[in-house]
Amino acid sequence: PLPRIRLPAWVMHLAVRHLGTSREEELAHLRLLAEGADLELEGLAGDFLRLRLGRGLLRWERHTEFSTYTLVQGLPETPLEGDPALWLAVDPLWLRGIPGRTILALELILVPGPVEEGLEVARRWLGPGPMVASLIGREQYGLVATDFRARASGLERIIAVLRPGTTETRAGRVAMRLLEMETYRMMASLGFPVARELLGFLQQAERRLAEITAEIRDRNRADAHLLDELEALAAEVEHLLAEHTSRFGASRAYQALVQERLAELREAPIPGVQTLGEFLNRRFRPAMTTVDSVANRLLALSERIAEATALLRTRVDIALEGQNQAILARIQKGQEMQYRLQRTVEGLSVAAISYYVLGLLGYGFKALKEAGLPLAPEVATGLALPLVVLGVWGFMRRIHRQLFHP
Structure with a gap:
């Protein structure tokens, strides 16, 4: 929820990167603040916590990469460049002990006044030197100015001069937009x-x-x-x-x-x-x-x-x-050559086997002639030649088929 801010007000805003800091560690640090004084703890829900202090209000909100600590209190009468312990609603040591790495520390000063005199008011708060400023709102109900320069306290300062009669809700809305704009700018710059x-x-x-x-x-x-x-x-x-x-x-x-x-x-x-x-x-x-x-x-x-x-x-x-x-082509060529060689070897084998078979038959024919049969061994061997060759060739083909084409 947006805070309701009564003018004049001083807002301190810290944005702290987690860098491994857990939610429990941040809550433990917040409990230290609550235990140090009689403080009322309210609004604890998820990643949002509001602590009502004696002189102001502390808002804590945890985001994905960072957490924000926003302290809202009345504008102190003492000079802001003095000792913060004189007007801060929390212990400065507690602020310095916030876990994580601080990437933004700024103070927002909201004062009522005529918008036409806003530049003069801003100059008194910002001092000499260049500054940027804009009128805000469709009705131009306020003026915002800053020099984007850190003070001796380490805080960047923004001044908002709002027309008298500005509601607390509108003042809170302006404050949150300015604080979030600067926070997101620093996070984007990472x-x-x-x-x-x-x-x-x-x-x-x-x-x-x-x-x-x-x-x-x-x-x-x-x-x-x-x-x-x-x-x-x-x-x-x-x-x-x-x-x-x-x-x-x-x-x-x-x-x-x-x-x-x-x-x-x-x-x-x-x-x-x-x-x-x-x-x-x-x-x-x-x-x-x-x-x-x-x-x-x-x-x-x-x-x-x-x-x-x-x-x-x-x-x-x-x-x-x-x-x-x-x-593959070389392998195929080698296979073809091997096949041709194999066929050649098979042919030679047929001739050799046929030669030996015919030799055996010749011995048999001679034995039959000696036994008295009217048989010419040479003629019988010559007549058996084609039959033997065909028989051996057929036998070799049968073996080839059984081995390579079962």
């Missing part, structure tokens, strides 16, 4: 250092891919070696994609939320002063453009490597298929 760090790798990887594709075209090196290099490059790129895609996607989502909160403020320009939207376009959008560019280049590089790998693998497969065909 992708920029990662993107900037990857620029050097991208340039080297893109250049290496161009060299490999040129070698694929010119056939300067063995395809197997080029394929190994492509696979190594692909593994490195896929590792970076897996490691950083979620960060880049989160930056895009947070950027959209920043633009959404800015649009909800319905800002209008003040002559001679840069608006919040103009500042974001000049400083924030280029960083997000870099994030988008690196994310797109990394994805495109992965796709190009995959295409080059597929092309080279196809060529390797075709070459292997050609080699296999040549091997």
